Amino acid sequence: MESVRLKARAKINLGLDVVGRRENGYHDVRMIMQTVGIYDRLVVTKIEEDEVKIHTNLGFLPVNENNLIYKAFILMKETYGFKGGIEVDLRKFIPVSAGMAGGSTDAASTLFAINKLFYLGLNLRQLMELGVKLGADVPYCLLRGTALAEGIGEELTTLRPMPDCHIVIAKPPISVSTKLVYEKLDSDEVEIKHPDIDGIISGLETGDLYEVASKMGNVLEQVTIPMYPVIDTIKNDMLECGALNAMMSGSGPTVFGLFEDEERAKACQEFLRQKQDARQVYITDVFNLVNGGKK
Structure with missing residues (x-):
């Protein structure tokens, strides 16, 4: 079976400002995003069954349609119609519900893995355009590094790297x-x-x-x-x-x-x-x- 092993890295906000509110309820922001060393481990395996199976080390995490990994698979499946599915072993180390984009970075890594396993040939920009449909932080979690995030968080500008500390x-x-x-x-x-x-x-x-x-x-x-x-x-x-x-x-x-x-x-x-x-x-x-x- 074909598999990919990934490190889904957490983020912090060096700065977070809210500059407006849209009619649809979303907020316009200006944020400085920074990837840090903490990460979840994902092993994503291509399977013949037309489904997604999720296994995790944390019993309280959902492994159904309420998990962003699951949603990432459904989005890719509906968009590109490939045959088969994935089995995901998720070792969660990023604190949950913590403001560190733990769910978003898992979803980003899943998009990356599916693109590779099913030979979809998408570039980073295309993956990021898909990712924003899952959440405002997902495009950044694909880009990573040091970035200015604007709009609802999906308009990203790469910045000079954060000094080591x-x-x-x-x-x-x-x-x-x-x-x-x-x-x-x-x-x-x-x-x-x-x-x-x-x-x-x-x-x-x-x-x-x-x-x-x-x-x-x-x-x-x-x-x-x-x-x-x-x-x-x-x-x-x-x-x-x-x-x-x-x-x-x-x-x-x-x-x-x-x-x-x-x-x-x-x-x-x-x-x-x-x-x-x-x-x-x-x-x-x-x-x-x-x-x-x-x-």
Whole structure:
């Protein structure tokens, strides 16, 4: 049987701004997206049966039409009409419902795998155009690296790579409804302060990690943190441990901190684990394609 093995990598948002709301309910955004070293492992095998079978190490994950892997297969099947199906072994390591695009990156890797296994000959741009039908983050998860995302997140511009650093990732044991966060942002309850997205881009252009860190900002924190103050607690703990800056990724609840010094990052990880405000705490790094990254 033909198989492909893939690393579906997570993302963080170095900056996230919401600049408008469309009539269909979608929001126009300006975000700086960055791939990190944490990844899920997928083994995708071509099978004769005209279906998708999903096996995973997490019993609570859906393995039916509610899984984006399943939806990616159906989309490709309906679009290109190839014969046969796939069997997917998913080893999940990216925190779930964490603002790190775990589901989207699994879907992106599935599109990539199907294109290869069934010899569809699609280029990256064509895969990205398909991916946006599954979710706004999927095109970026196909592109990866450092990018400015605009529109609903599907208009992508590649940026200078993020400077190398150590990243502490901490997810508290809560789930955040992205829909609810955006609904509250749309209400008159929140006085929106917009982050300096152009300042982050300037720091990337000069390769200045300190400038990138100082300009980081996420407009959704103004909604999510009042609902879940533990996010702010973890941010402050990271800063106390020596992070150049710390911020919530996406709509939360995951918090990440940037560290120049690996020992400080390790000390922060140990401190957060002992304090137990976060259930999952990892140290990872920047993943840039220019540094030899591969699918």
